[in-house]
Ligand code: ATP
């Protein structure tokens with residue numbers, strides 16, 4: 368990519384996306400709009416370090432669902448960078464890879480739910496992360512803004528102003544709830560794009576197998 372075509376402001380939306388849902392999509396679009404981002408790149412995680420215990424659905428399926436969910440938005444892209452990488456995926460490695468690809472002039476914004484940003488303090492190389500990108504944290508139901516404010520003093524001084532909060536419509540949607548609903552024959556319609564719902568149905572994702580083992584795809 369040459370410098371002429373390099374976009375100035377890029378959003379990066381990391382997640383397990385197991386499955387992707389309207390909470391993710393509304394958040395990404397709100398961030399794009401409020402921060403005038405040229406695009407938002409969805410990055411489905413490979414082997415998430417924080418979900419070691421829970422067996423995550425095969426990366427290829429999560430990637431395909433993310434592609435299906437985002438194709439109708441010309442500002443959305445999906446990256447295979449984490450799923451094609453060996454070993455655990457650390458956000459800092461992903462951000463640094465995008466930094467190398469886009470060069471020093473591009474402003475990178477990592478978009479997360481506000482609950483996830485609280486975990487930032489436990490992430491590897493948080494100082495470096497805050498130097499390389501800014502954060503856009505969307506509030507989600509039940510999240511107390513003051514909890515984030517309280518955690519800010521623990522962040523490196525020069526990094527604190529690089530965390531921005533946005534409000535998104537109260538979407539109490541989570542992948543955990545969607546997986547639970549499928550498993551328990553509850554409707555998931557209108558919680559996620561129809562194409563993703565059809566994909567889940569056709570592959571039989573999140574359904575208990577006849578032998579009682581929960582099928583991870
Ligand atoms: P799970 O229930 O399996 O943890 P999830 O719904 O939280 O799944 P993730 O893939 O873990 O989805 O989340 C990716 C990112 O999207 C995280 O930064 C998370 O905070 C954010 N996010 C998830 N759901 C919402 C929502 N309803 N509104 C705003 N942000 C969300």
Ligand code: MG
Pocket residue numbers: none
């Ligand atoms: Mg989550």
